């Protein structure tokens with residue numbers, strides 16, 4: 246097993262397992278659902294996100310952090326604040342939480358299961374970041390993370406939603422990444438996974454670039470990219486997925502969604518998180534100065550965004 250390249254066996258999930266798993270009572274009959282992947286310890290983005298959620302007028306609303314809410318927060322106080330505020334809501338494990346919850350960092354390294362197109366340098370940086378992060382957890386924090394589920398099911402206005410970190414088959418799967426969604430067989434596989442899981446929408450994250458992809462026959466994939474990092478060139482905002490009975494007031498991409506059995510169309514959107522960018526940069530730079538692993542791996546993206554265009558996000562076919 247190559248650290249950072251492989252999927253541990255305990256990452257395996259199946260859509261059939263999701264089909265057998267009911268939505269918890271608190272995630273049923275919702276009017277508004279936020280799914281937030283890849284916060285990466287960004288407390289400023291968390292602050293802005295929680296304010297947006299609090300301002301939602303719906304009586305039945307829920308916020309799910311679907312993994313990798315920790316990453317850059319490799320300091321005791323910083324980590325504790327993220328964990329406390331995130332775990333006040335629903336959460337699933339990402340590969341980051343799964344790996345730092347172990348007694349020792351295992352053979353999976355960061356657990357990212359990076360595909361071949363991601364260079365060895367990035368993989369090495371990630372393996373070293375996870376070791377720094379692992380060192381700040383208390384045993385109680387480790388247990389809290391280990392107890393989180395690998396996926397959740399929710400229901401919004403009659404729409405069944407599958408919430409995963411990677412894809413339907415693995416916590417760190419890349420089957421729902423924007424590159425995969427360019428391939429018709431991968432879209433067909435994602436549609437089949439929807440049917441096998443008994444959901445009409447999968448909400449995922451992990452691969453760090455957003456895509457709102459029609460899968461055919463009313464099925465959709467919403468990959469929010471990252472809540473805590475820029476997602477498209479020239480825009481510093483993080484993103485989250487919003488499914489609701491009302492339109493999102495601000496969205497990078499938004500589509501109407503007809504749920505089978507729903508009385509009226511729902512609205513599926515990738516919404517921006519505009520936060521205090523300067524304060525976040527200061528926090529990041531203090532912990533990860535020039536030359537550090539995280540700065541060398543992520544500094545350019547945090548400053549300039551990825552080489553990914555806003556026009557690539559929404560794919561109606």
Ligand SMILES: [Fe+2]
Pocket residue numbers: 312313339340341357410417450451452
């Ligand atoms: Fe991840």
